[in-house]
Amino acid sequence: MKKIGLVAAMTAISVSFASASISADTLSTVKKKGYLNCGVSTGLPGFSNPDDKGKWQGLDVDVCRAVAAAALGDEKKVKYIPLTAKERFTALQSGEIDILSRNTTWTLTRDVSLGLNFAGVNYYDGQGFMVSKSLGVKSAKELDGAAVCIQSGTTTELNLADYFRQHGMKYTPVVFDTSDQTVKGFEAGRCDVLTSDQSQLYALKIKLSKPNNAMVLPEIISKEPLGPVVKQGDDKWFNIVKWSLFAMINAEELSLASDNIDAKKKAKNPEVKRFVQSDGPIAKQLGLNQDWAYQVVKQVGNYGESFDRNVGKNSPLNIDRGVNSLWSKGGFMYAPPMR
């Protein structure tokens, strides 16, 4: 009996893997399907969150839209698949999604051992702490003995342990599955501190019933470069995702935006010209249409537009551009030239 059970169990696992066996070429499968499967979060304002009409919006969602615009010519041809932190890598490995664009931190382990490729960084983040003001805490160094709400299966969980160990402090981890539950736990007083990437803290803060009672502590305890991820072994697709993101960043640098790119079609500037018309051989090498970069900017906008709309000055989060400014304005955002 036991043997049969084991065999059945093994079958169950591997069938799920086998059925999603590698299709060497994601681009042609996506074209055949007519849409893109994009793994997003289960709801994080500013990054990937459905609006009141159920339409997905956010900085991470814009990456999905940009890839769809580049690969299929239409930013709307995306199917969004909400995933918890725990589910995301398995979903990508098994081919359930074509891109993972879900505030995922680029780390060495993830890059080398999970069969994944990080296609760039669309937000430079760092881990911070949120506490309720009534606690009277001004610094993370005063948190000895605190109960901390965390989302499970994140780099956050590891950084937290490192930070407290390094400073000789103790903590009680209260681990939840989704960011929603984490906020609920924090609000109910199950924990003193909520820890997450700073951007998420601001996003979660506006979800609180009384956002003004909470504050974010000044310490940033880690580097969290967040960006889209694809499966290893399909370089063509990897390039498409990578360059869709780069196109958005380059567009901002060239002052190409969704509202002016039509006017610039006839521009003299060779760089702009290259961008808008995308020289033939390059587009062909990528496996895309001539106007792929134009479509990205026309339909989704440049990186700055996306930032302002979703997390920046035109959004309720109102996060400062800070290190996410272009390199030419003192930030880290730097895309290789498109030539």
Place this chain on the structure above:
Amino acid sequence: MPENKHNLATGNVSFWNDPAKRSLVFQAILFLAVFAVGYIIYQNTQHNLESRGITTGFEFLDAEAGFGIIQSLIPYDETHSYGRTFVVGLLNTILVAALGIFFATILGFLIGVARLSHNWLIARIAAVYIEIFRNIPLLLQIFFWYFAVLRLLPGPRQSLELANVAFLNVRGVYLPSPVLGEGFSWVLAALVLALIVIFFIKRWARRRQSETGDQFPVFWASLGVLIGLPFIVFLLSGASLQWEIPELKGFNFRGGLTIIPELSALLIALTIYTAAFIAEIVRSGIESISKGQTEAARALGVSPGKTLQLVIIPQAMRVIIPPLTSQYLNLIKNSSLATAIGYPDLVSVFAGTTLNQTGQAIEVISMTMAVYLTLSLLVSLFMNWYNKRMALVER
């Protein structure tokens, strides 16, 4: 022995017409087929994993885990290995399953008996209890206890307290924990001695009853010995036990014993839910016993309580045990819903966090499944053994 007869009658039977040999062949073929399919699946998986650059193997179990776990029955901190997180999760699963089975059995029997009570009100209350809790999904019940009930408790600084040693707040129940001093082993020895004494009291009482018919209050005598003997030794050894009382320090209570609300919520939900099913099983068991048994016992002047205890329940157990086993197995498997509220059970800690940090899905999930399979088989093995002992021996 029909085969032998057949053989004798015909003298010589061809290989294919011999049912015994034929079935052997088919079993061998089936076994080979199953094995081959298993092997192909294994190869295929290995190949796919390799071609995708996903690391395989069990080496990750020795790597440092680096994350904290809120409750562990064995010493654990961030520096321990992923293998250790497996054990921590496993023990937490066993803890909640064992406690759940214990409480659900008691509550289930009480409700089941109450359901058959002649008191209209008691019988109705039991019936309503069963219908309500049997018909609401367990996950909702867990959420209800965790998010709706336990969350109403006050914060650490406004804790409800009992005699300044026990505290209750939204972070859990804080109890004094025993600190064993020197000489406490004598108390434990006394406890063992008390158990042995009780065994002999029981034997002696039974013999006396069968000889003289006099009954001896075995229960009260045993209780007296069980508490009295260790207590006397405890006093003689100079009260070698101290209590560490939880204290409000900084953010929360420190010291003492903590029962986290995740455990409480899960345990309450599992107990109440499973008890409703057990109650119905107990009721059906009792109802399966002929009314004549009760009437006969009553005619002999046996009290209603004793009738239930000595005549009805032992016979009903034969009907009760097999479905009860299923409920125990359900409870064990249902405990994996813990992950929904963050109780650090095997699924949450190992198949959750560890899986996510290492990405070794196949290894982690097979280990987790093997655990549930083993636990279930053990329980089922034990219950089958118990069932055999209780079964009616026909002479």
